[in-house]
Structures are given as C-alpha cells and as structure tokens.
Amino acid sequence: xxxxxxxxxxxxxxxxxxxxxxxxxxxxxxxxxxxxxxxxxxxxxxxxxxxxxxxxxxxxxxxxxxxxxxxxxxxxxxxxxxxxxxxxxxxxxxxxxxxxxxxxxxxxxxxxxxxxxxxxxxxxxxxxxxxxxxxxxxxxxxxxxxxxxxxxxxxxxxxxxxxxxxxxxxxxxxxxxxxxxxxxxxxxxxxxxxxxxxxxxxxxxxxxxxxxxxxxxxxxx
Amino acid sequence: xxxxxxxxxxxxxxxxxxxxxxxxxxxxxxxxxxxxxxxxxxxxxxxxxxxxxxxxxxxxxxxxxxxxxxxxxxxxxxxxxxxxxx
Numbered sequence: 001x002x003x004x005x006x007x008x009x010x011x012x013x014x015x016x017x018x019x020x021x022x023x024x025x026x027x028x029x030x031x032x033x034x035x036x037x038x039x040x041x042x043x044x045x046x047x048x049x050x051x052x053x054x055x056x057x058x059x060x061x062x063x064x065x066x067x068x069x070x071x072x073x074x075x076x077x078x079x080x081x082x083x084x085x086x087x088x089x090x091x092x093x094x095x096x097x098x099x100x101x102x103x104x105x106x107x108x109x110x111x112x113x114x115x116x117x118x119x120x121x122x123x124x125x126x127x128x129x130x131x132x133x134x135x136x137x138x139x140x141x142x143x144x145x146x147x148x149x150x151x152x153x154x155x156x157x158x159x160x161x162x163x164x165x166x167x168x169x170x171x172x173x174x175x176x177x178x179x180x181x182x183x184x185x186x187x188x189x190x191x192x193x194x195x196x197x198x199x200x201x202x203x204x205x206x207x208x209x210x211x212x213x214x215x216x217x218x219x220x221x
Numbered sequence: 222x223x224x225x226x227x228x229x230x231x232x233x234x235x236x237x238x239x240x241x242x243x244x245x246x247x248x249x250x251x252x253x254x255x256x257x258x259x260x261x262x263x264x265x266x267x268x269x270x271x272x273x274x275x276x277x278x279x280x281x282x283x284x285x286x287x288x289x290x291x292x293x294x295x296x297x298x299x300x301x302x303x304x305x306x307x
Contacts, residue, residue: 004295007292007295011288014284015281015284018277018280018281018284019277019281022273022276022277022280023273023277025252025256026256026263027254027256027258027264028257028258028259029251029253029255029257029261030261033261033262033263034264052271054232054235057231058228058231060299061228089240129306134287153235159239182251183302184256185251202291202295203291206291206294206295206298209302210298210301211303212302213301213302215296216305217305
C-alpha cells in the first residue's frame, strides 16, 4: 500500500482532469468551440508518448552498457506503452481534425511526421520479433531504439516547424495558435499530461514485472 | 563511459530542444473576452439543463471500472512475485 501512493495520485489527477476538462469554463473560440476540451486528452497522449519513449531509450543505453536483460525488458515495455499512446494520439487527432480541419487527414506536416515516427517504432517491434536469440535481439533492438528516438524528435519537434502547419505553434495559424497558453487551460492541461503519463508508466511497470518473472523462470537473471 | 553523465547530457539535449521549440512559437493570447464571447457557439443548453453531468458520470464510471481492473492486475502480479520469491 505504502509503495503505491503514486498510483492513487495518478487516479486522482485523472479524475480531476475528466471533471475539470468537461465542466470548467473554457475560452469560446471560433471553429474550436467545445472541442477545445479535447486539448486535455489528445495532447497528453503525445507528451506521454515522448516521455515513455525517452525512458525506453535511456534503458536501451543502459542495456548496451550493462548487458543486463532486465534493462532490455524495461526498455521494450516503455516503448510498447509509448507506441500505444502514439496510436491513441493519432486516432484522437483524426477525430478532432474531422470536425475542425474538415478532414481526418489533411497531410498536415505534423500529422505526417507523427505517422512516420510511429512507423519507425513499428519497425522496432518487427525487428525484435524477427530475432530468435535473446541477447542478439536485445542488443540489436537497443541500438535501433537509440536511432529511432532521435529520428522521432526530429520528426515531431523540428521538421513540422520548418513549414506551415495547422497545428499550434507551427507556422502562422492564429485560429489554432491560440489555445497554446492560457492559465485556466494550463492548470488542467499540465495535470492531464502528468496524469496520463503516470498512468502509462503504471501500465508499463505491470508489464515489466511480468517480464521479470518470466526472465527469472528461464534463469536469464 | 560514465552512464549517469551520458544520461544527463541526453536529457539536457532533449530539454534544450523542447525549450527552444517553446520560445519559437507564435502565440495569440487568449483573453478574458474569449471567455465571455457569446458570439461563438458552445454547448450552453447542455450545461444549463445539467445533462453535461450525465456525460461526466458515464465517463467517470467507465474510468473507475478500468482503474479497478488495473489494480486487480497489479495485485495478481504481486502475488505471482511473492510466489516466485519463495
């Protein structure tokens, strides 16, 4: 019980996000209307994904240094949950875009690069699945993980900014740039980012603990 | 190679990337006027007749169920771990 205080904290954060996100006053903006509330659910998926994938690359590097399969298990499970967050981010974004940008996929630079980034991580899963030997699998996929993460950062945070985009903070688009910073929204939004990321972290730890048990049974650790 | 140094510089590089992105954004500020701008249509009827609380109740019920289930899985794994350690 004592060790799981952060799980209760996660749940209470998310309860606050659901209630506040749906009920609190939101700015009345053209085109966005009530959909501005999706901010508290769609965007945290991407923040959560990047943070979980950051943990994944950290443990990939740790594995490359230590050769301890425990680190590899952690790396792959953080990546798995990160990918799920990314998929949820893409799908929620498509729903939101249908009603604000008039099309689920408008080839917006950030949409495209997010999709490419996810494909790079799909290749990570396929790569792991295609190697039989546990040690080789861990080593090769850890190296790939490092490359994948930096490619993702370039795709999500650098390339979309070099051109016009419908997303806020990319190129000039006042209608959508607006919702980026506002104290009222920020309170709920930052809680949402923390809450959703911690929830993803929790799920990842569950899978990691199962992996540890499996490794122990097969006497890898 | 010192691992904590490596990780620290990695994290630092990421923070720099994120920070430089934030400063590069062009923002249009949201003002008080936006909160009172009744020309923009919102779900005001749904709010005034209280039906929005129904939506919140439904989502919270589903969320509570999922959290409960996750805690169950957590406990199961804990039991497995204890068995493994015996």
